[in-house]
Amino acid sequence: MALLAGLRVPARSLLRAGARLRDAALGRWERAAGGGGDGARSFGSQRVLVEPDAATGVAVMKLWNPPVNSLSLDLLTELVISLEKLENEKTFRGIILTSDLPGIFSAGLDLTEMCGRNPAHYAEYWKALQELWLRLYQTHLVVIAAINGASPAGGCLLALSCDYRVLADNPKFIIGLNETLLGIVAPFWFKDTMINTIGHRATERALQLGLLFRPAEALQVGVVDQVVPEGQVQGAALSAMTQWLAIPDHARQLTKSMMRKATADRLLTQREADIQNFVSFLSRDSIQKALQVYLEKLRQKKG
Numbered sequence: 001m002a003l004l005a006g007l008r009v010p011a012r013s014l015l016r017a018g019a020r021l022r023d024a025a026l027g028r029w030e031r032a033a034g035g036g037g038d039g040a041r042s043f044g045s046q047r048v049l050v051e052p053d054a055a056t057g058v059a060v061m062k063l064w065n066p067p068v069n070s071l072s073l074d075l076l077t078e079l080v081i082s083l084e085k086l087e088n089e090k091t092f093r094g095i096i097l098t099s100d101l102p103g104i105f106s107a108g109l110d111l112t113e114m115c116g117r118n119p120a121h122y123a124e125y126w127k128a129l130q131e132l133w134l135r136l137y138q139t140h141l142v143v144i145a146a147i148n149g150a151s152p153a154g155g156c157l158l159a160l161s162c163d164y165r166v167l168a169d170n171p172k173f174i175i176g177l178n179e180t181l182l183g184i185v186a187p188f189w190f191k192d193t194m195i196n197t198i199g200h201r202a203t204e205r206a207l208q209l210g211l212l213f214r215p216a217e218a219l220q221v222g223v224v225d226q227v228v229p230e231g232q233v234q235g236a237a238l239s240a241m242t243q244w245l246a247i248p249d250h251a252r253q254l255t256k257s258m259m260r261k262a263t264a265d266r267l268l269t270q271r272e273a274d275i276q277n278f279v280s281f282l283s284r285d286s287i288q289k290a291l292q293v294y295l296e297k298l299r300q301k302k303g
């Protein structure tokens, strides 16, 4: 059983999971070898596959970090590089951010990066996460999240940082900032990103209770903008993209900046202090112990 404190999600059998990963891996390899739909070649890195469509100016960016797309240091770094590359290509105006792993959008921060490591590692890891958020939150490109799986904590932050969110309708695909359930605290910029999406009161309740929303609730509270049947997420995201791209770029980009700059600047002005906070928080014995217990529970639930 997948453990998401208070919500037990039936685990996939190991065999099924193995087969799905193998099929997904094969599909991924074939797509990467074959190139993008209109002849533009796919590119990317080990953990981030980018399928660009030069004709529409939209690239599909797929996360691939088995088993659960946790945001490891490597994945964070590769995401920043892919994003930067697309930003620098004049042809591209939009990105669909999705997962290449069945049933999981992203399990959030990689707990193994936050457990039993040294302070220098924690600092490097946090800096990489800040970097990704600052870039994703402020990118001039339209970014639409096609959320095709569970999306707790840092996975939810990724989605909230996009301009629009489409979630597949499956009760296992929960989304929310559940940090308190792990005995940790969502940083102020996670909180700000959620406030900017669903408002102060709804965020306070969601954060204090560590709420993980199922699709209908996520739509109702505004964590996502649209819920569609599984299998239609990418199509719906592309349809939404058409509406966003119909707006003149300069006007939309300036408006995005006007809406988001103050939030991003808040982190920019205290980036170093935020890193130090994270390092000293993670270095506490009680926090290490809480994280280790949580990770152990995740590992044991298969047994």
Ligand SMILES: CCCCCCCCC/C=C/C(=O)SCCNC(=O)CCNC(=O)[C@H](O)C(C)(C)COP(=O)(O)OP(=O)(O)OC[C@H]1O[C@@H](n2cnc3c(N)ncnc32)[C@H](O)[C@@H]1OP(=O)(O)O
Pocket: 001, 002, 003, 004, 009, 010, 011, 012, 067, 068, 070, 104, 106, 107, 108, 109, 110, 111, 112, 150, 152, 153, 154, 155, 178, 179, 182, 184, 185, 186, 187, 277, 278, 281, 295, 298, 299, 300, 302
């Ligand atoms: C002052 C302020 C200062 C700052 C204070 C600090 C702020 C920190 C903010 C933190 C933000 C976060 O994102 S913290 C991360 C929060 N994330 C979560 O709570 C999600 C936990 N994961 C799950 O619930 C589930 O794995 C879920 C994603 C639904 C998928 O379920 P499945 O049944 O498909 O898969 P599972 O069997 O559970 O997991 C498969 C394997 O992946 C591992 N795994 C699962 N999630 C993982 C994760 N996040 N990191 C690493 N490894 C993970 C499991 O241990 C298993 O490992 P093996 O058994 O070895 O195969």
